Amino acid sequence: MNRKTYIDNFGRTLRTWDRDIAKLEKKAEKITKTLHQRIDDLKQQREHASAKTTDLIHSSEDAWHEVRYGAEAAMNDLKKAFRKAKAKFN
Numbered sequence: 001m002n003r004k005t006y007i008d009n010f011g012r013t014l015r016t017w018d019r020d021i022a023k024l025e026k027k028a029e030k031i032t033k034t035l036h037q038r039i040d041d042l043k044q045q046r047e048h049a050s051a052k053t054t055d056l057i058h059s060s061e062d063a064w065h066e067v068r069y070g071a072e073a074a075m076n077d078l079k080k081a082f083r084k085a086k087a088k089f090n
Helices: 003-028 033-058 064-089
Strands: none
Touching: 003 033, 003 064, 033 064
16 A cells, blocks of 8 residues: 555545544443543544644655554554543444
8 A cells, every 4th residue: 555545545534533523422422420530532643643644744754664563552442442442432
């Protein structure tokens, strides 16, 4: 996969997370303060993943593969946190 395709896919995945987080926010209005904190944590992790997108965009052709590992770790952390929070909502 080339750099542009990877960055495009990464951005598309982040937009999907944005929609999913927004859905969780609606459900959270009926749930406890603890679950609201989980949403805040998800947003922070999403912002961290977004920062990694910026890193990918601004990395050199030679360095983007290395930056990619940090981006993938951030995305994996977000996925785990999302699954855990979503399980509490269902």
